Amino acid sequence: MRNTKINIERRKNKKTKPAPENLGFGTVYSDHMFIMDYSTEKGWHSPKITPYGPISLDPGTSVFQYAQSVFDGFKAYRTEDNRILIFRPEENLKRLNASCDRLCIPSIDEEFVLKAVKQLVDIDQDWIPTLKGTSLYIRPYIIATDVSLSVTPSKTYKFIMILSPVGAYYSEGFNPVGINVEETYARAVKGGTGAAKTAGNYSPGYKAQEKASEKGNAQVLWLDAIEKKYIEEVGSMNVFFKINNEVITPPLNGTILSGITRMSVIELLKYWNVPVYERDITIEEVHQAYVNGGLEEVFGAGTAAVIAPIGQLNWGDQEMVINNKQTGGLSQKLFDTLIGIQTGKLEDPFNWTVEVEKELTL
Incomplete structure (x- = not known):
């Protein structure tokens, strides 16, 4: 697979790019996409870069019935000296394969797919926005394509990769957001698919998100499904608490996603000699720290x-206003450092970024 040639068909009439200041998140897509197919006879085969457009699937395709699919997401940035950097793509592809394993989907060749990522981003590099706070979001995903209603793993799959120029994820930008602590609905249980990045994990959270939005909150903070007391993660993020000069984040126990940014934050904190612990933490502990004045960020x-700094946690009738709804010093430092490394403005002592132009030939 690693020496397989990628067939390229370029779009003749390029799409109109949106103004960078008007970018939302994941609403417009670049000129091209990457596709390859899988069958038990051929393995992964026929990789190609083709003009972005609709795909045709039979109404009986199994992904529509049983959601056997996985995805991931990472970003490319344009530096001030005109280089293209992708942030930790190897980790995302490793996580994609972990999700594949959980969903009984055949693994991808990570080295080959990384080269395909570089090729696709290079072809559509004009879509990388340069306005502060923007980037090119890379979305790889795999769907089951057997035409069957059998409740069994598919024997055929399609791997697709699309690119989207994006701005800030939250409408608040880099300003503290409000979070609703969810006590009724559950996201995942041990032994389930909480640690996988699979489509079926997300729509079940819409009801809790709808409830949170009605209360003016940006997101949901999930508690464990059994006892409803241990903190797990926010709907679209891992979560960290700075209490009495120590940083605490829930452990990877099979119910939460192994975030690449989470990993990077922990590595940065250790690099800075900031005490950081991966351990169980309850919502009651957080509330007690708030009452005692120890909940700093x-x-x-x-x-x-x-x-994303969190300025308020709403837990039942308890409203915990954190740091007067101001961005904390550690949150700001982490944001500035990560963005600085991602955009090439700061030194990358960890070798987290991958430059597109390097090793581009396939």
């Missing part, structure tokens, strides 16, 4: 928002 970490 709360923030989310994820690819879409990078760092």
Whole structure:
């Protein structure tokens, strides 16, 4: 697979790009997309870059019935000296394969797909926005394509990769958001698919998100499904609490996603000698720290928002206003550092970024 040639068909009439200041998140797409197919006889085969457009699937295709699909997401940035950097794509592709394993989907060749990522981004590099706070979001995903109503893993799959120029994930931008602590609905349980990035994990959270939005909150903070007391993650991010000069984040226990930004935050904090602990933490502990004056900062970490300071936690009738709804110093430092590394403005001592122009030939 690694030496397989990618067939390229370029779009003749390029699409109109949106103004960078008007970018939302994931609403417009670049000129091209990457596709390859899988069958038990051929394995992954026929990789191609083709003009972005609709795909045709039989109404009986199994992904529509049983949601056997996985996806991931990462970003490319244009630096001031005109280089193209992708942030930690190897980790995202490794996580994509972990999701594949959980959903009984055949694994991809990570090295080959990384080269395909570079090729696609290089072809559509004019779509990388340069306005502050913008980037090119890369969305790879795999869907089951057997035409069957059998409740069994598919024998054929389609891998697709699309690109979307994006702005800020939250309408608030980099300003503290309000979060509703969810006590009724559950996202995942141990033994389930909470640690996989699969389509079926997300729509079940819409009802809780709808409830949160009605109360003026940007997102949901999920508690464990059994006891409804242990904090897990925010709907689109992992979550961190700075309490009495220590940073705490829930552990990877099979119910939450292994975030690449989460990993990066932990590595940065250790690099800065900031005490950081991956351990169980209850909503009651957070509330007690708030009452005692020890809850200094709360923030989310994820690819879409990078760092999102949280200014208020709403738990039942308890309203915890954090740091007077101001962005905390540690949240700001993490955001500035991550964005600085991603955009090439700061030194990358961890070798997190991958330059597109390097090793581009397939």
